[in-house]
Amino acid sequence: xxxxxxxxxxxxxxxxxxxxxxxxxxxxxxxxxxxxxxxxxxxxxxxxxxxxxxxxxxxxxxxxxxxxxxxxxxxxxxxxxxxxxxxxxxxxxxxxxxxxxxxxxxxxxxxxxxxxxxxxxxxxxxxxxxxxxxxxxxxxxxxxxxxxxxxxxxxxxxxxxxxxxxxxxxxxxxxxxxxxxxxxxxxxxxxxxxxxxxxxxxxxxxxxxxxxxxxxxxxxxxxxxxxxxxxxxxxxxxxxxxxxxxxxxxxxxxxxxxxxxxxxxxxxxxxxxxxxxxxxxxxxxxxxxxxxxxxxxxxxxxxxxxxxxxxxxxxxxxxxxxxxxxxxxxxxxxxxxxxxxxxxxxxxxxxxxxxxxxxxxxxxxxxxxxxxxxxxxxxxxxxxxxxxxxxxxxxxxxxxxxxxxxxxxxxxxxxxxxxxxxxxxxxxxxxxxxxxxxxxxxxxxxxxxxxxxxxxxxxxxxxxxxxxxxxxxxxxxxxxxxxxxxxxxxxxxxxxxxxxxxxxxxxxxxxxxxxxxxxxxxxxxxxxxxxxxxxxxxxxxxxxxxxxxxxxx
Numbered sequence: 001x002x003x004x005x006x007x008x009x010x011x012x013x014x015x016x017x018x019x020x021x022x023x024x025x026x027x028x029x030x031x032x033x034x035x036x037x038x039x040x041x042x043x044x045x046x047x048x049x050x051x052x053x054x055x056x057x058x059x060x061x062x063x064x065x066x067x068x069x070x071x072x073x074x075x076x077x078x079x080x081x082x083x084x085x086x087x088x089x090x091x092x093x094x095x096x097x098x099x100x101x102x103x104x105x106x107x108x109x110x111x112x113x114x115x116x117x118x119x120x121x122x123x124x125x126x127x128x129x130x131x132x133x134x135x136x137x138x139x140x141x142x143x144x145x146x147x148x149x150x151x152x153x154x155x156x157x158x159x160x161x162x163x164x165x166x167x168x169x170x171x172x173x174x175x176x177x178x179x180x181x182x183x184x185x186x187x188x189x190x191x192x193x194x195x196x197x198x199x200x201x202x203x204x205x206x207x208x209x210x211x212x213x214x215x216x217x218x219x220x221x222x223x224x225x226x227x228x229x230x231x232x233x234x235x236x237x238x239x240x241x242x243x244x245x246x247x248x249x250x251x252x253x254x255x256x257x258x259x260x261x262x263x264x265x266x267x268x269x270x271x272x273x274x275x276x277x278x279x280x281x282x283x284x285x286x287x288x289x290x291x292x293x294x295x296x297x298x299x300x301x302x303x304x305x306x307x308x309x310x311x312x313x314x315x316x317x318x319x320x321x322x323x324x325x326x327x328x329x330x331x332x333x334x335x336x337x338x339x340x341x342x343x344x345x346x347x348x349x350x351x352x353x354x355x356x357x358x359x360x361x362x363x364x365x366x367x368x369x370x371x372x373x374x375x376x377x378x379x380x381x382x383x384x385x386x387x388x389x390x391x392x393x394x395x396x397x398x399x400x401x402x403x404x405x406x407x408x409x410x411x412x413x414x415x416x417x418x419x420x421x422x423x424x425x426x427x428x429x430x431x432x433x434x435x436x437x438x439x440x441x442x443x444x445x446x447x448x449x450x451x452x453x454x455x456x457x458x459x460x461x462x463x464x465x466x467x468x469x470x471x472x473x474x475x476x477x478x479x480x481x482x483x484x485x486x487x488x489x490x491x492x493x494x495x496x497x498x499x500x501x502x503x504x505x506x507x508x509x510x511x512x513x514x515x516x517x518x519x520x521x522x523x524x525x526x527x528x529x530x531x532x533x534x535x536x537x538x539x540x541x542x543x544x545x546x547x548x549x550x551x552x553x
Contacts, residue, residue, distance in 0.1 A: 051201050054174065058167075069163070070171065070198055072155040075286045076139060077175050079112045080120035086111055103146065110292075112150070115142040124176050127169040133159035136168070149294075153285040204450070215240060215319040215369070216405055218443075218453040220247040223317050223367040225462040226397075226417065230255070231268045232314025237302045237355055239273035242284040242295075244317040249293055271295030272311055274302050303351060304328055313359050316366035320352040322411055323371055327351060340388035344380030349373075354385070357394060357418065365396070365419045372400070372412040375499040387497040390434070390489070394418045397435040397465055400501040402443040404451040412440075414501075417465070428470030434492055435468045436501035437461055437484045482508025 054070055083106060090100035099105060103113035116122065118139035126135050136158040144150050158168060178194065200217070224247045236244045252269065271288075273295065275281040281299040288295055298307030327348035332338075337358040343351040349370055356366050375398065377383065389395055399415035406413065422430040442457040453461075464484050466474035479485050485504040495503050515523075546552055 048197070051198060054171065054198070055201075069155070069158070069168070071283060071286055072140065072158075073136070073171060073175050074178075074194065074198070075154070075289065076118070076123075076136070076143070077120055077178065079143070079289075080114050080118065082111055083114040084119065084121075112143065113146050115146055118142045120176070123172055127172040127176075128166075129169070130165050132169045132172065133163055133165050136172075150285075150289065153282050153289070155282065215243050216452065217243070217247070218458065219319070219369060219401070219405055220244055220317075222399075222453060222458045222461060223369075223415065224248050224251045225458055226415075226465050227315055227317065227365055227367045228255075228466075229269060229315040229317070232270075233272060233311065233361070234269050234315045234317065235272040235308070235311060235313035235359060236316070236318050237274055237352070237359065238318055238320050239275050239284055239297065240280060240319070242273065242287045242297065244319075245271050245273065245288060245293060245295060246291060248315075248317070249291065269315075271297070272308055272313065273297045274300060274307050276301045301328075302355065303332060303348075308359075311359055312361040312364065313366075314361050314364050316356050316359060316364065316368070318352070318356065318366075318368040320348070320368065320370065322349070322413070323373070324348040340392065341381055341385035343385065344382060346380065347382070349377075350382055350385045353389070353416070357389070357420075360418070360420045363421045363424050365417070367415060367417045369401075369413050370416055372414050372500070374416070375414055383497065386499065389418075390492060390497050390499070393422055393431050393489075394420070395434050395499065396422060396430060396469070397437065398499045398501055399437045399461060400440050402440050402451050402453070404445070404449060405443070405453070430469055432489045433486050434489070434499070435465060435484065435486050436499075436504040437464060438482065438501040438505045440502075479505075481506045 086106055086109065087100050090098040090105055094100065106113045117135075123132070123135060123139060126132055129135075137156045140154040140156045140158075144152070144154055144156075157163075220243045223244070228251070229248045230252065234245065234248055236242075239245065248269065248271075271293065273284065275284055275297065276299070278299060281297065284297050288297065296308070300307050325346045325348075329343060329345040329348065329351060332351075333342055337351075337354050339358070340354055341350070343349070343354065352368070353370070353374075356368060360366055374382070374386070377386075395416070396419040397415075397417040399417070401413050401415065403412055404410065419430075439453075439457070439461055442460070443451045443453045446452050463474055464477070464480075467477040468484075468486060477486070482505055485501075485506065487504045491504070492499070543552070
């Protein structure tokens, strides 16, 4: 990379028997594809129990406020544990010249230096004191002071009067019980998983408002598995709490060299993102830091204050807010990004699409979530923009998603996959064709209102796309009625440049039961006659009962 920060600038080193006296590289833990797909949801292990405990402590506090209380404490516990582990090793090595209170001993290993006032044991000892709020604020301020990479990222409002200090102390006690220091816990990314689960639960508790910062894990995983961001610049223009980046890193680790993929995964991607909401931007920074991921995550409005104006990304993954009406489009009528048509002032969908296209490198690919209306709308020039994108041969694949996947909306959603160069040498020449996948029947309900795609669903969709675009190891592609269809551009034109997969994939093939048509019709007709006769008897009985009651006609 010529610019940007490598994701492998780890904050937490792999465990070792003896701490090295100089910086050392860490190794990505490789897993098989099957293992990588073992969890598409966030519920793994004891996260749900921890959430129940934390939610009980919430009391009357609004979820929107509480979501900034808990992640900050989890983050503080995580970096304090990593620090204490190295501190213990350095204490044991003091006779050989180690200094456990020298910040450089930790920075040399990319471990955050934690000043005495911020160490978890200090906070735990004071958890039941009325000053615990101020102590936590002081801890956060001390960590930011001594670690410039975290400047202005950590929450420092635990001392505010509205925050119940008794409940805060109980929360500190609860988080103290999370085990993160041993090798097994780190290998399983225990804290990262707890953090992600809490974010998902806050999104669910907040409903529409909360979902703006959290994209369900299964949707993120599907996008990442389809695009395969092995190397290059990865960008999310509306990154929320950084879920796309976290999953991209997990993808690379899961597909690292040595698990049968021929070694095509490399640890050389750089991360770029932007988020307009300040508190969500802080969540994003903590979500990355808690996993040791470095990245260029900027705060600001992507449309009006683009913080990465010269970026050309190799991969773009995004879940823009659906159908935003107050995006300030009237002030951007002549923007250079609108190469395919000026987006309507009352809906930002195609502003996001064109911003993404503008940020793509010459061989870049993008995958993003939009409302289903984006596939067929002809209002305010949207149909013309969509037509121009199709005729420019940018649209690679469209996926119709099941309903109820998102916390923020019940609006049906879809995936758009775009590619700048569909003749590229990595895969076959796909110019003049679009792959349509109808995945609306996939997924399983996890509660009354939410559905998730299973690992098998994700693999089916991703493998279909990979086979279609010509990946050698993905096998031969074939249309499947009711599920997928490779449609030529001429067919898309006949449908008025509407991109709804259901128009193209047709009806699912019905299994032939072997009964001849003539015999089946005779049998069904006889059954109908029997049912009609039975209905007549029931009607007569009801009429007789009404007459007996004095209500006969």
